Amino acid sequence: MEFHAGVRLAESLSDSLPPLAVDIDGTLTDESRVVDPRVFPVLQAWPSTLVIATGKAVPYPVSLCEFLGVEPRVVAENGGVVVPSRTSGLLFRGDREAAMTVAEEYRSRGYTLGWGESDLVNRWRETELAVSRESPLEPLEEIASKYGLTVVDTGFAYHVHSSDVDKGVGLATLADEIGFDAGTFAYIGDSENDSPALETAEVGIAVDNAPEPVKARADYVTEARYADGFLEAVEYLQADTG
Numbered sequence: 001m002e003f004h005a006g007v008r009l010a011e012s013l014s015d016s017l018p019p020l021a022v023d024i025d026g027t028l029t030d031e032s033r034v035v036d037p038r039v040f041p042v043l044q045a046w047p048s049t050l051v052i053a054t055g056k057a058v059p060y061p062v063s064l065c066e067f068l069g070v071e072p073r074v075v076a077e078n079g080g081v082v083v084p085s086r087t088s089g090l091l092f093r094g095d096r097e098a099a100m101t102v103a104e105e106y107r108s109r110g111y112t113l114g115w116g117e118s119d120l121v122n123r124w125r126e127t128e129l130a131v132s133r134e135s136p137l138e139p140l141e142e143i144a145s146k147y148g149l150t151v152v153d154t155g156f157a158y159h160v161h162s163s164d165v166d167k168g169v170g171l172a173t174l175a176d177e178i179g180f181d182a183g184t185f186a187y188i189g190d191s192e193n194d195s196p197a198l199e200t201a202e203v204g205i206a207v208d209n210a211p212e213p214v215k216a217r218a219d220y221v222t223e224a225r226y227a228d229g230f231l232e233a234v235e236y237l238q239a240d241t242g
Helices: 003-011 039-045 059-068 096-108 137-146 167-177 190-202 226-241
Strands: 021-024 050-053 074-076 081-083 129-131 149-153 156-164 188-189 203-206
Touching: 003 039, 003 226, 039 059, 039 226, 050 059, 050 167, 059 074, 074 167, 081 137, 081 167, 096 129, 096 137, 096 156, 137 149, 137 156, 149 190, 156 190, 188 190, 188 226, 190 203, 203 226
Parallel strands: 021 050, 021 188, 050 074, 188 203
Antiparallel strands: 074 081, 129 156, 149 156
């Protein structure tokens, strides 16, 4: 599907489409985590509220919104940080101190977070910790449990965060801040960390590269994978509201 297919889809979007929350990695990207440019015109033309929901730290989704020219409504760090709008204050959920303590103890046992000296993955993180999937999981889970934290495997990294924080909670928090009901949203995602939001939204859509437990929580599963799946999901929502 060429770039112009995204443009044509964007031009056909119905005003009756619901507010949309969408993941980045594995959903707006290809298998190499490169954002597919075909999604740009669709996100820019979305006729209702658009939310970017991700496990990444805040600068990444906010930058995506800024470069697209859309209002930065963001759920970052798996619900740990919520940005309701460009002018509102940031809302923080989760125990940053506990997450940093987990990192220190993990390192003291001789393990690394796996991102190199600069650690651009965690450098701007406020409420959780992300560890490379090439690093040992079992000791990470053991240490996290000591401090009451949860480890979630997103397929891209191990995320360590407070057990009462997830994307579903983040979406509900953001929706409430802007006067919406999270239950009116459509949500599109691909990973285990998307499952709570898939269940919170009115319509939860998993792209085909999602693992089976995630697909089981979705209302609709696309036949296509990655960004192709996102575009198929939009066509499904378009047909459902047409």
